[in-house]
Amino acid sequence: MLNISTDALAYTQHRFAHFVSELKAFIRFPSVSAQSQHNGDIRRCAEWLAGQLQKIGMERVAVFPTGGHPVVYAEHCHEAGKPTVLIYGHYDVQPAEPLIEWRSPPFEPVIRGDDLYGRGASDDKGQLFTHIKALEALLRSGRELPVNVKCLFEGEEEIGSPNLPAFMIANRQSLAADCVVISDSQIPDARQPAITYALRGSINFELELTGQKRELHSGVLGGAIHNPLQALCEMIAQMHDKAGRIAIPGFYNRVRRWDVKERAYMRRVGPSDEKILQDAGAAMGWGERDYSLYERTTIRPAITVTAMQGGYQGGGVKAAIPTHALAKLNFRLVPDQDPQEIDRLFRTYVAKITPPGLWARIRTFAPSRPVMIDRNHPAVMTAARAYRQGFGAAPVFLRNGGTIPVVGLIQEILHLPVVLIGFGLPGDAIHGANEKFHLPNFFHGIETSIRFLTTIGQRQDAGLVRPDNSQPIFITQ
Amino acid sequence: MLNISTDALAYTQHRFAHFVSELKAFIRFPSVSAQSQHNGDIRRCAEWLAGQLQKIGMERVAVFPTGGHPVVYAEHCHEAGKPTVLIYGHYDVQPAEPLIEWRSPPFEPVIRGDDLYGRGASDDKGQLFTHIKALEALLRSGRELPVNVKCLFEGEEEIGSPNLPAFMIANRQSLAADCVVISDSQIPDARQPAITYALRGSINFELELTGQKRELHSGVLGGAIHNPLQALCEMIAQMHDKAGRIAIPGFYNRVRRWDVKERAYMRRVGPSDEKILQDAGAAMGWGERDYSLYERTTIRPAITVTAMQGGYQGGGVKAAIPTHALAKLNFRLVPDQDPQEIDRLFRTYVAKITPPGLWARIRTFAPSRPVMIDRNHPAVMTAARAYRQGFGAAPVFLRNGGTIPVVGLIQEILHLPVVLIGFGLPGDAIHGANEKFHLPNFFHGIETSIRFLTTIGQRQDAGLVRPDNSQPIFITQ
Numbered sequence: 001m002l003n004i005s006t007d008a009l010a011y012t013q014h015r016f017a018h019f020v021s022e023l024k025a026f027i028r029f030p031s032v033s034a035q036s037q038h039n040g041d042i043r044r045c046a047e048w049l050a051g052q053l054q055k056i057g058m059e060r061v062a063v064f065p066t067g068g069h070p071v072v073y074a075e076h077c078h079e080a081g082k083p084t085v086l087i088y089g090h091y092d093v094q095p096a097e098p099l100i101e102w103r104s105p106p107f108e109p110v111i112r113g114d115d116l117y118g119r120g121a122s123d124d125k126g127q128l129f130t131h132i133k134a135l136e137a138l139l140r141s142g143r144e145l146p147v148n149v150k151c152l153f154e155g156e157e158e159i160g161s162p163n164l165p166a167f168m169i170a171n172r173q174s175l176a177a178d179c180v181v182i183s184d185s186q187i188p189d190a191r192q193p194a195i196t197y198a199l200r201g202s203i204n205f206e207l208e209l210t211g212q213k214r215e216l217h218s219g220v221l222g223g224a225i226h227n228p229l230q231a232l233c234e235m236i237a238q239m240h241d242k243a244g245r246i247a248i249p250g251f252y253n254r255v256r257r258w259d260v261k262e263r264a265y266m267r268r269v270g271p272s273d274e275k276i277l278q279d280a281g282a283a284m285g286w287g288e289r290d291y292s293l294y295e296r297t298t299i300r301p302a303i304t305v306t307a308m309q310g311g312y313q314g315g316g317v318k319a320a321i322p323t324h325a326l327a328k329l330n331f332r333l334v335p336d337q338d339p340q341e342i343d344r345l346f347r348t349y350v351a352k353i354t355p356p357g358l359w360a361r362i363r364t365f366a367p368s369r370p371v372m373i374d375r376n377h378p379a380v381m382t383a384a385r386a387y388r389q390g391f392g393a394a395p396v397f398l399r400n401g402g403t404i405p406v407v408g409l410i411q412e413i414l415h416l417p418v419v420l421i422g423f424g425l426p427g428d429a430i431h432g433a434n435e436k437f438h439l440p441n442f443f444h445g446i447e448t449s450i451r452f453l454t455t456i457g458q459r460q461d462a463g464l465v466r467p468d469n470s471q472p473i474f475i476t477q
Numbered sequence: 478m479l480n481i482s483t484d485a486l487a488y489t490q491h492r493f494a495h496f497v498s499e500l501k502a503f504i505r506f507p508s509v510s511a512q513s514q515h516n517g518d519i520r521r522c523a524e525w526l527a528g529q530l531q532k533i534g535m536e537r538v539a540v541f542p543t544g545g546h547p548v549v550y551a552e553h554c555h556e557a558g559k560p561t562v563l564i565y566g567h568y569d570v571q572p573a574e575p576l577i578e579w580r581s582p583p584f585e586p587v588i589r590g591d592d593l594y595g596r597g598a599s600d601d602k603g604q605l606f607t608h609i610k611a612l613e614a615l616l617r618s619g620r621e622l623p624v625n626v627k628c629l630f631e632g633e634e635e636i637g638s639p640n641l642p643a644f645m646i647a648n649r650q651s652l653a654a655d656c657v658v659i660s661d662s663q664i665p666d667a668r669q670p671a672i673t674y675a676l677r678g679s680i681n682f683e684l685e686l687t688g689q690k691r692e693l694h695s696g697v698l699g700g701a702i703h704n705p706l707q708a709l710c711e712m713i714a715q716m717h718d719k720a721g722r723i724a725i726p727g728f729y730n731r732v733r734r735w736d737v738k739e740r741a742y743m744r745r746v747g748p749s750d751e752k753i754l755q756d757a758g759a760a761m762g763w764g765e766r767d768y769s770l771y772e773r774t775t776i777r778p779a780i781t782v783t784a785m786q787g788g789y790q791g792g793g794v795k796a797a798i799p800t801h802a803l804a805k806l807n808f809r810l811v812p813d814q815d816p817q818e819i820d821r822l823f824r825t826y827v828a829k830i831t832p833p834g835l836w837a838r839i840r841t842f843a844p845s846r847p848v849m850i851d852r853n854h855p856a857v858m859t860a861a862r863a864y865r866q867g868f869g870a871a872p873v874f875l876r877n878g879g880t881i882p883v884v885g886l887i888q889e890i891l892h893l894p895v896v897l898i899g900f901g902l903p904g905d906a907i908h909g910a911n912e913k914f915h916l917p918n919f920f921h922g923i924e925t926s927i928r929f930l931t932t933i934g935q936r937q938d939a940g941l942v943r944p945d946n947s948q949p950i951f952i953t954q
């Protein structure tokens with residue numbers, strides 16, 4: 001099987017410049033799932049992606065409609081008796097605003113130095129594309145794949161995958177596989193690959209406070225009528241105590257306390273405070289005492305105020321007490337917190353701290369459970385070996401503070417093992433302005449994917465037989 | 478002189494429907510001084526207003542450019558030996574946003590019931606126009622005015638009159654008068670006129686907090702990097718203590734403590750808490766204990782958060798820690814607070830409570846001193862008599878929580894007595910959506926103005942000789 005890899009790698013080397021220009025074409029679609037004005041762009045992006053899969057020789061290529069944005073599916077299953085790998089990725093992207101902070105337009109990808117800049121370059125178009133180009137290299141150089149492959153690419157990851165559960169439940173049989181590979185995460189640096197073994201969960205709230213029915217003159221009535229904007233500030237101030245801990249009663253009840261051994265392991269392999277601050281471009285850290293920054297972002301929960309709006313949004317001064325105020329809050333949860341319970345605790349607390357005379361309304365979005373993955377699973381070990389070949393260094397095992405909702409869904413619905421091998425870098429500015437993808441990682445990622453697919457095709461060990469779909473295998477909450 | 482009034486009143490009665498349609502034309506100009514996209518509308522409005530003054534027979538009509546929006550001037554000074562009245566008003570208006578809350582478009586005035594709806598209908602186009610129509614009635618029915626009159630109408634009142642001081646200083650001689658009449662305030666109800674004898678001062682701040690240089694993923698870094706939006710909420714929460722008092726150290730040092738007599742007078746003539754809440758359409762009051770709502774809005778200072786903005790302003794969820802957060806604050810000041818000192822105290826306090834790692838920037842706008850007017854001045858007494866004739870009821874003397882920056886400027890620069898006779902109602906929703914002007918007040922206001930101008934032309938008492946411009950006469954801080 002060695003020659004399969006070798007030929008595929010030669011093909012990759014030869015075609016790499018072309019791969020980059022195809023990735024640019026992928027990034028040019030403003031496939032922003034959160035903004036309905038981009039619904040047409042999302043659909044066109046899905047169709048373009050399906051065309052790519054068709055072109056490289058994948059089969060049963062389809063764009064499936066869902067209640068929201070479509071799912072792109074493809075497979076190549078000719079190797080009876082060999083394992084099946086399901087590759088997951090997402091072709092939707094975060095909003096690009098504020099546009100003024102971009103050095104070049106977000107949907108006009110450009111290369112500066114070794115990096116390709118554009119919204120979605122790293123999250124997740126570039127990382128998803130790495131596997132497509134590995135499949136192309138294998139199919140074009142060998143005519144057959146060394147393993148059975150299914151591809152599942154969704155268009156709603158950035159809005160919490162609202163329609164994926166229904167799709168998975170309806171297609172459980174078609175999606176059956178031995179393991180799932182997802183590249184939607186970061187590695188510490190371009191010479192240090194990493195396998196993610198834990199992700200935080202997430203839940204989002206819109207908290208809206210309403211005061212009197214109409215705007216009131218702040219001269220005539222200022223000081224005598226309560227202001228929903230002031231009150232909302234005071235309520236948000238009550239979400240944390242002075243020590244940076246979340247002040248919602250009961251919030252930490254289910255947060256797992258890790259033993260000395262795990263914390264020592266994290267200290268050994270995880271990024272230092274200095275490294276995290278440097279990658280973030282931040283002058284100093286913040287948050288819960290007694291935890292390193294790596295711990296604060298992985299084994300401790302967090303609340304981020306992601307947006308706030310209230311009062312007159314135009315230029316100059318408008319001297320009025322506003323009628324409404326809105327805050328958007330993004331919670332990150334850790335084992336063994338339960339999003340539904342957090343939803344209840346938050347609503348109870350808000351009801352308690354809302355001042356009389358004002359009305360609070362809460363909307364909940366995209367709840368997602370925290371997940372963990374067994375570092376010793378055979379598929380994970382295979383990924384580690386492929387990484388070593390692709391990047392020339394053994395991977396470290398890291399926790400990630402982000403959320404990939406599909407991982408929890410795969411656990412609950414498909415009961416499949418997941419391998420998280422990322423090709424992004426901490427400085428990729430995912431979700432921010434000037435997002436980029438490091439092109440050497442694109443190349444090494446393709447090699448890693450080729451090595452992984454080739455090696456896993458040869459494994460016959462217990463972890464890779466077709467799983468019993470009735471129970472979870474190794475992804476545990 | 479009685480016949481002058483009688484003829485002018487007959488003319489008003491006869492022409493009133495036409496006056497209303499002219500007022501509608503005035504309101505149709507979206508003369509929003511805070512929004513630069515309306516600079517052209519402001520200029521056209523000023524020219525239209527000058528045309529009105531010309532048409533009714535005023536002289537030396539001019540539109541004077543300033544560093545910002547123009548000043549409209551006119552005079553009619555044929556009565557040597559008689560007093561001179563300077564009429565001040567403003568033709569600029571507050572922003573109309575949010576437009577969705579208007580029952581009919583803000584710049585397409587319509588009559589519903591006895592009210593004329595539109596932005597600026599009450600503040601201040603309708604009230605200003607009352608005097609123009611009184612002048613028209615007097616000039617058309619009698620060919621001469623019973624008194625010398627100068628008109629000064631500015632286009633920057635709603636942004637704090639930034640260019641009026643320079644204009645007044647440059648034209649001190651031309652603006653010389655015996656008293657100034659301003660109608661830019663409210664009376665308790667359509668049957669109860671009121672003379673304003675105190676106004677709060679004002680100072681506005683934009684407080685901007687900046688965090689790390691770029692937006693950071695709230696999953697990857699939430700809990701480890703401080704958030705300027707959260708910090709801004711916490712800082713705004715520290716502007717008041719739990720009892721509703723402002724927590725800026727030294728803020729109350731110069732706030733005058735009024736004696737039992739003045740507070741008893743205020744209790745007797747001022748609106749009750751119930752009346753204030755009813756007019757505001759609010760369910761309950763808020764603020765400093767031990768003070769009535771009328772006192773809280775007149776003899777006590779206030780801070781209103783008028784706007785806030787930060788993070789992703791589009792639809793849906795964007796999971797990022799924002800880089801900036803902005804709040805707009807409107808302070809109302811009372812005797813003997815000094816805006817410059819408050820500016821210093823606020824800046825010192827913000828510097829103290831800004832968390833490490835975040836940077837605060839403060840911009841100050843439109844400082845204006847609180848003012849008081851002598852209730853016993855002859856011009857004020859004359860206005861009281863005119864009100865009684867125009868509205869059929871003796872006026873009460875009230876404090877107003879709002880700010881009319883020009884009153885302080887007239888005190889400091891022109892050293893002239895000011896009479897504040899309002900024709901607005903508490904339910905006019907000035908600065909809010911669905912602003913309106915009560916048309917019976919328009920009619921009675923014109924009569925009041927005719928009576929005032931006629932009567933004051935007959936007075937020869939001490940208060941009405943040309944003042945010594947070197948010192949203040951009766952407007953004291």
